[in-house]
Structures are given as structure tokens and as C-alpha cells.
Amino acid sequence: MNFKISSPTLLLDKQKVLNNIQKMLLKVEKNGLKFRPHFKTHQSVQIGRWFDRTQLDGITVSSLKMAEFFSKDGWQSITVAFPMNILEIDRVNNLASSIDLRTLIVDVNTVNKLDAKLTTVVGVYIEIDPGYGRSGIHFDDKTSIESLKEAIQSSKKLELHGFYCHAGHSYQSRSIEEIRALAKPIIEQLSNLKVAFDLPVCFGDTPSCSVLEDFGEIEELSPGNFVFYDWIQTHIGSCTPDQIAVAMACPVVAKYESRNELLIHGGAVHFSKDFDLHQGSSHYFGQVAENNGGIWGDPMKDCYLKSISQEHGIIKCTDEFFQQTKISDSVIILPIHSCLTADLMGQYFTTDGVTIDHLSEKMIK
Amino acid sequence: MNFKISSPTLLLDKQKVLNNIQKMLLKVEKNGLKFRPHFKTHQSVQIGRWFDRTQLDGITVSSLKMAEFFSKDGWQSITVAFPMNILEIDRVNNLASSIDLRTLIVDVNTVNKLDAKLTTVVGVYIEIDPGYGRSGIHFDDKTSIESLKEAIQSSKKLELHGFYCHAGHSYQSRSIEEIRALAKPIIEQLSNLKVAFDLPVCFGDTPSCSVLEDFGEIEELSPGNFVFYDWIQTHIGSCTPDQIAVAMACPVVAKYESRNELLIHGGAVHFSKDFDLHQGSSHYFGQVAENNGGIWGDPMKDCYLKSISQEHGIIKCTDEFFQQTKISDSVIILPIHSCLTADLMGQYFTTDGVTIDHLSEKMIK
Numbered sequence: 224m225n226f227k228i229s230s231p232t233l234l235l236d237k238q239k240v241l242n243n244i245q246k247m248l249l250k251v252e253k254n255g256l257k258f259r260p261h262f263k264t265h266q267s268v269q270i271g272r273w274f275d276r277t278q279l280d281g282i283t284v285s286s287l288k289m290a291e292f293f294s295k296d297g298w299q300s301i302t303v304a305f306p307m308n309i310l311e312i313d314r315v316n317n318l319a320s321s322i323d324l325r326t327l328i329v330d331v332n333t334v335n336k337l338d339a340k341l342t343t344v345v346g347v348y349i350e351i352d353p354g355y356g357r358s359g360i361h362f363d364d365k366t367s368i369e370s371l372k373e374a375i376q377s378s379k380k381l382e383l384h385g386f387y388c389h390a391g392h393s394y395q396s397r398s399i400e401e402i403r404a405l406a407k408p409i410i411e412q413l414s415n416l417k418v419a420f421d422l423p424v425c426f427g428d429t430p431s432c433s434v435l436e437d438f439g440e441i442e443e444l445s446p447g448n449f450v451f452y453d454w455i456q457t458h459i460g461s462c463t464p465d466q467i468a469v470a471m472a473c474p475v476v477a478k479y480e481s482r483n484e485l486l487i488h489g490g491a492v493h494f495s496k497d498f499d500l501h502q503g504s505s506h507y508f509g510q511v512a513e514n515n516g517g518i519w520g521d522p523m524k525d526c527y528l529k530s531i532s533q534e535h536g537i538i539k540c541t542d543e544f545f546q547q548t549k550i551s552d553s554v555i556i557l558p559i560h561s562c563l564t565a566d567l568m569g570q571y572f573t574t575d576g577v578t579i580d581h582l583s584e585k586m587i588k
Numbered sequence: 589m590n591f592k593i594s595s596p597t598l599l600l601d602k603q604k605v606l607n608n609i610q611k612m613l614l615k616v617e618k619n620g621l622k623f624r625p626h627f628k629t630h631q632s633v634q635i636g637r638w639f640d641r642t643q644l645d646g647i648t649v650s651s652l653k654m655a656e657f658f659s660k661d662g663w664q665s666i667t668v669a670f671p672m673n674i675l676e677i678d679r680v681n682n683l684a685s686s687i688d689l690r691t692l693i694v695d696v697n698t699v700n701k702l703d704a705k706l707t708t709v710v711g712v713y714i715e716i717d718p719g720y721g722r723s724g725i726h727f728d729d730k731t732s733i734e735s736l737k738e739a740i741q742s743s744k745k746l747e748l749h750g751f752y753c754h755a756g757h758s759y760q761s762r763s764i765e766e767i768r769a770l771a772k773p774i775i776e777q778l779s780n781l782k783v784a785f786d787l788p789v790c791f792g793d794t795p796s797c798s799v800l801e802d803f804g805e806i807e808e809l810s811p812g813n814f815v816f817y818d819w820i821q822t823h824i825g826s827c828t829p830d831q832i833a834v835a836m837a838c839p840v841v842a843k844y845e846s847r848n849e850l851l852i853h854g855g856a857v858h859f860s861k862d863f864d865l866h867q868g869s870s871h872y873f874g875q876v877a878e879n880n881g882g883i884w885g886d887p888m889k890d891c892y893l894k895s896i897s898q899e900h901g902i903i904k905c906t907d908e909f910f911q912q913t914k915i916s917d918s919v920i921i922l923p924i925h926s927c928l929t930a931d932l933m934g935q936y937f938t939t940d941g942v943t944i945d946h947l948s949e950k951m952i953k
Contacts, residue, residue: 227675228675229673229675229676230651230652230653230673230675230676263898263899285898285899286595286853286899287595288595292953295953305841305853305899305900306841306842306851307841308594308595308839308841308853308916309915309916310592310593310594310595310839310916311594311595329842330842330843330915332915333915356847356849356902357851357895357897357900357902358842358851358900361846391897474673474675476670476671476672476673477671477694477695477723478695481726482721484721486671486722486723488651488670488673491860491862491928492928492931492948495856495860495861496860496861496862496863496928497856497861498861530722532722532756533628533650533927533928533931534628534650534651534670535670535722535723537721537722550674550695550697550698551673551674551675562898563856563857563861563898566857566898567932569950582950582953583857583950584950584951584953585934585947585948585949585950585951586949586950586951588657588660588947588949
């Protein structure tokens with residue numbers, strides 16, 4: 224590591240990011256799919272440029288703000304993978320006048336409102352709920368799908384690109400087999416929809432995209448988290464620990480020998496409060512990894528971020544790790560959920576010492 | 589409300605903030621205490637100015653960054669309520685050259701390092717752990733306390749201000765009686781320490797400060813969350829719902845009648861993933877309140893933020909609330925943990941339409 228940290232710092236291993244991108248690209252190519260990766264995970268202009276634009280059909284984001292951000296770096300086809308918020312119509316009109324902007328639609332009323340208020344053509348996908356229960360028309364509800372398809376096709380302002388589906392319940396899986404068992408019937412249902420409605424399907428959770436080899440009739444993929452992965456993804460079954468491309472480095476400020484605990488500067492405003500469960504019971508907030516001069520190695524058994532408050536973190540660890548770690552050392556911690564940690568940290572430092580941007584960069588006051 | 593929101597917005601009721609401050613001040617005055625309120629909750633220059641500086645002994649923050657931030661607005665006595673991080677020594681020296689900077693000390697080694705590296709006098713408190721198990725010397729460990737006191741008093745660079753104690757385990761309480769039962773023996777122990785070591789005590793969790801009337805031998809208070817309170821504090825027993833001074837306003841983007849659920853724009857990057865538990869079991873992330881034209885009223889029974897992902901939120905609600913709420917309406921949600929929500933949102937809008945700053949304001953890209 225070419226720099227010494229003095230406060231919580233989000234490290235990024237560029238080579239791991241490139242490897243993760245390359246692996247997903249090979250799968251996309253092998254299956255003859257279109258690729259619209261989700262940029263909500265990294266939210267970074269510089270990391271966006273690590274993709275070869277000629278290999279992408281476009282990109283995906285989760286808010287209009289992110290679409291505006293990436294459009295400024297020349298991205299010309301952007302899906303906002305969120306049901307259209309008609310209150311943002313002025314910004315939608317503005318952005319859609321200069322790029323191929325796409326968004327999600329879940330009801331006929333919004334189609335009618337858009338028809339009245341759009342000043343330019345906007346692309347849309349019908350969002351399908353594959354049983355996740357978050358958003359979209361349930362894929363069994365053929366009547367609603369048909370009505371919405373007809374309404375969109377009757378609109379002069381909307382261009383229908385097909386179905387969009389996020390199977391977020393894949394995050395409940397705890398093995399490759401569980402991911403496959405969940406994803407297989409979803410892929411079949413989506414393939415049936417494709418045939419029944421003659422519309423292409425865009426599909427995209429990281430667990431399914433990471434472990435499936437056969438995507439049936441699906442035409443586009445839009446996973447996001449795979450660029451970094453994180454500790455929870457290793458438990459879901461999406462990746463191995465050595466694929467995790469970001470890690471927090473936090474200074475040790477106190478040692479408490481009676482309880483084998485280290486106090487670090489690094490809390491909820493750095494990691495987020497997303498958690499994993501030990502054996503299904505107690506919460507924890509990150510996994511300690513070997514620190515090889517700022518490059519992280521294997522996860523360290525029984526060494527983890529036990530609790531966090533706003534700025535404080537408590538590392539519970541083995542006798543050995545406790546004894547070898549001194550005050551002012553850095554502990555390297557694999558985040559539970561890299562998207563949220565990156566959003567909070569607002570920038571990255573690569574393991575070779577380069578600062579990388581993030582949309583959520585804080586103002587310097 | 590003098591403005592219409594189109595995306596997730598953190599609302600602030602200035603009068604409630606002023607009332608909360610006034611109530612705590614009256615308690616401080618009645619008990620003849622010094623007051624060093626914790627500014628980590630609001631992290632705002634403008635809200636800091638709502639305090640009358642003549643009534644404060646100083647302020648408290650949780651990071652050196654916050655101390656630097658508030659020193660620029662003329663705050664002259666600031667405690668960084670975190671064990672000294674020697675890696676930040678250059679910034680400490682710089683800041684301590686212009687203000688009365690105070691920090692926490694938990695071990696003799698750090699005293700020795702500070703003695704060698706400080707270029708100016710810095711104030712310190714010995715941090716005492718009252719059984720919370722996060723940081724500090726346990727209050728039964730008189731030997732370590734005595735050694736540290738002696739080391740600090742032998743130092744030419746450190747000025748000892750007394751003991752600092754945060755009883756964060758008060759957040760596990762679920763009634764006023766439980767808070768009192770936890771706090772009473774702690775106050776007694778701290779009073780004993782005061783007498784035994786002839787050192788004043790600064791004490792400060794919001795639950796204890798909100799419900800106790802007698803602070804024994806304690807000399808200073810430093811609560812933070814009380815300026816805003818939040819939904820979890822109503823369950824802890826610290827406040828009533830009408831004292832909560834901040835609330836999120838989020839647009840409804842879709843309705844799912846089969847499950848009485850509303851999809852809002854408002855997720856983990858807005859609320860944080862801090863949660864409360866329904867009857868000790870399922871997690872939820874916020875409580876819906878009546879929306880009286882942008883001013884929040886009573887909490888609405890059985891209407892809550894059931895789940896959140898990065899940008900999505902799902903409101904589970906009653907038939908009645910479901911029927912009366914339309915797409916593009918705003919739902920007002922009391923946050924579980926106001927400190928983290930404010931940190932994520934990076935700014936406030938008052939209910940009379942004024943924008944208020946926050947240290948974590950994002951850059952406009």
C-alpha cells in the first residue's frame with residue numbers, strides 16, 4: 224500500500240474489479256446476451272470507464288440522479304431501474320432529450336400521465352415481480368401485463384423495450400444450489416412471458432447472474448454488485464472471498480484485553496448497519512481479513528466486526544490476532560454490503576494509491 | 589409546507605428542536621450542571637447556532653473532522669468524545685493551537701506518545717466504561733484508573749478535565765422505569781469515582797439525560813440525540829412521539845393492492861438500515877405518521893416501513909391508509925435513528941421551507 228491511513232478508508236483492488244467484470248462479460252458473450260450492468264454499486268465515473276463501452280448495450284442505475292451523473296460522462300443509454308416517479312417529470316424530459324433514457328412502468332395510470340407530460344420519447348420496461356414482493360406486476364398476472372403492454376404500445380411517447388425483472392429474493396440463498404433452485408423456475412417463467420408477449424426480458428440479480436450458466440430466453444443481463452461482491456455474497460453463494468474487490472481499513476484506537484476486543488474508528492456512518500447473522504442469531508457488521516501491507520488476504524476465522532455505533536466499531540477476535548495487533552495498526556474488514564459502504568464512504572483508494580470518485584463524495588467544509 | 593418534494597427529503601420542525609433544547613437546558617440549570625451537548629446528531633452549523641452559547645460550557649462531537657467543522661463556526665471548547673487516535677496527531681496539534689480541544693484517553697501508552705508528539709496543550713477526559721462494553725476503563729478497575737490519572741497529571745501536554753462516561757446500554761431499555769433502573773447504580777458508581785479520585789464527571793446518553801432528575805455528583809451533561817429524538821427513543825422511553833423533530837418525506841411511486849403495500853422512493857441510502865423490531869421479531873425501518881400538509885402528526889397504527897433496499901422502500905399499511913394514499917403523494921416517516929438518517933441525507937428542509945446545512949452534504953456533480 225503506497226499510503227498510510229489515519230481514519231476509516233475504503234480500499235479498492237482494481238485488478239479484482241477487472242477480473243469480476245471480465246468473468247461476467249465472458250458469460251454474457253457465451254450466452255449471446257446484451258449487457259447493461261448496474262452502476263448503483265460503484266457509482267463512479269472512473270470505475271464506469273473500466274468497462275469497454277463497445278461491449279455494453281447500455282448501463283443501469285437506480286435513481287434519476289445517478290442517470291444524470293453518468294450521462295455527463297457520455298453514457299448514452301441508461302435504464303433507471305425504478306418505477307417512474309412522475310414528480311420528476313421535468314428532469315426526465317431534460318435528460319431524455321439528450322440520451323436514450325429508459326425507466327420502469329408498473330401501472331396504466333402512469334402511462335397516461337406520461338403521455339400527457341413527456342415532451343420527448345422515453346424507453347420503458349414493464350417491471351415483473353418474480354415473487355420477490357418488492358415492485359412490479361407479479362408474473363402470474365397476465366391480465367395486468369397485457370393491459371399495460373397495450374397502453375404502452377398505444378402511447379406516442381413511450382418506446383417499449385420489454386420486461387425488467389429483479390429476483391432480489393435470491394439474496395436469501397445460502398449456497399449455489401439454493402440460488403439455482405430459486406432461479407431456475409423464475410427463468411422458465413420469464414422465458415414463457417417472453418414467448419407469450421413477444422417481448423425481450425432484462426434480468427439482473429448478482430447471485431443468479433453469478434452462478435447460472437443457462438438463461439433460457441432472457442436477452443439482457445443487468446447485475447451490479449458483482450463488480451465488488453462483498454462478505455454476504457460469499458455466504459449467499461455468489462462468489463469466493465478472494466473475489467471481494469473492496470475492503471475497509473480502520474485504525475485501532477484501543478485494546479480491551481479482558482474481552483479480546485479492539486476498538487476501531489469505523490462505525491455505522493462508514494460501514495452502514497447492514498449485517499450478517501452468526502449461525503442465524505447474533506448480528507455482526509464485517510469480517511476481518513488478513514492485512515498483507517494493505518492488500519487483503521484470507522478472511523480470519525473468529526475475527527469480526529461485532530458491533531458498531533455512529534463512529535465506533537468493536538472487533539471481536541482470537542487471542543492470537545489480539546496479541547499481534549497494536550494500537551494505531553490498521554484492521555482490514557470485508558464489508559457485509561459493499562454498495563452501502565461505498566455510498567457512505569463517497570470515495571475509494573486503490574491498493575496502488577489512486578483516489579477514485581463516487582457520486583456521494585462529501586463536500587469539503 | 590411551503591414546498592413540494594419530488595424525491596426523498598429530510599424534514600425538520602424547528603420549533604420542536606427548540607423545545608427539546610429548552611427542556612434539556614432547564615434540567616441542566618435546575619441541577620446546576622455544565623452543558624456540553626453532543627453535536628454528532630445534527631452535524632449542522634445552523635442548528636448549532638440555535639443554542640445560546642452563553643448557556644453552554646462547550647460542545648461534544650464524535651470525530652476530529654466534526655471538531656474542525658464546528659471550530660470554523662467559532663466554537664471554542666470542543667470535546668472529541670472518542671479515544672485519541674494518535675495517527676491524527678498533526679490535525680490535533682493544528683486544531684488545539686486555536687481552540688480548547690479535549691479528547692478521551694483510555695491507556696497510559698497513548699499518554700506517553702502524546703507527551704512526545706503534542707506541540708500544544710490538549711484537554712483530556714479519562715473514559716469510563718459503565719458496563720456498556722464499548723470503550724473506556726471499567727469503573728470497577730480502580731488500579732488502571734489511578735495509573736492513568738497519575739500519568740496524565742505527570743504530563744506537561746495534557747490537562748485533565750475529569751471522567752467521561754457514555755452509558756450506551758441505556759438504549760436497550762424499553763420504558764422509563766428500565767432507563768432509571770439501569771442509570772441509578774451507574775450514577776452512584778460515577779459519584780463514588782468523583783469522590784474517590786477528586787475528578788469531575790461528564791455523562792451523556794440521551795435516554796438517561798431525558799428521564800433522570802437527580803444526577804448525583806455528576807458535573808457535566810453531553811447528550812446528543814435529544815435535539816431530534818426518533819422513533820426508537822419513543823420505545824426506549826426517552827420521549828413521546830410529538831417530540832420527534834425530524835421526519836422523512838418520500839414520494840409514493842407504486843401501489844400493490846393485493847398486499848396493502850406502497851412502494852416509495854426512500855431506501856437504505858436515505859434512512860440507514862438501523863431497525864426496530866415488531867414484538868421482538870421482524871425488522872422494520874420507520875414509522876408512518878399523519879401527514880398534515882407536510883407537518884407530521886401522530887404515528888399511524890399498523891403503517892410502517894417494512895423493508896428497504898438501496899433506493900426502494902415498502903410501506904405496509906392498513907386498508908384505510910392504502911385507499912386514501914395516491915401515487916405521487918408523500919408519505920411521512922419517523923426515522924428509527926435520526927443521527928444516521930441525517931448523516932445520510934446531508935441536509936434538512938424545515939417545515940417552513942428553509943434549507944439547513946449538514947457536515948455530510950454531498951457535492952453537486
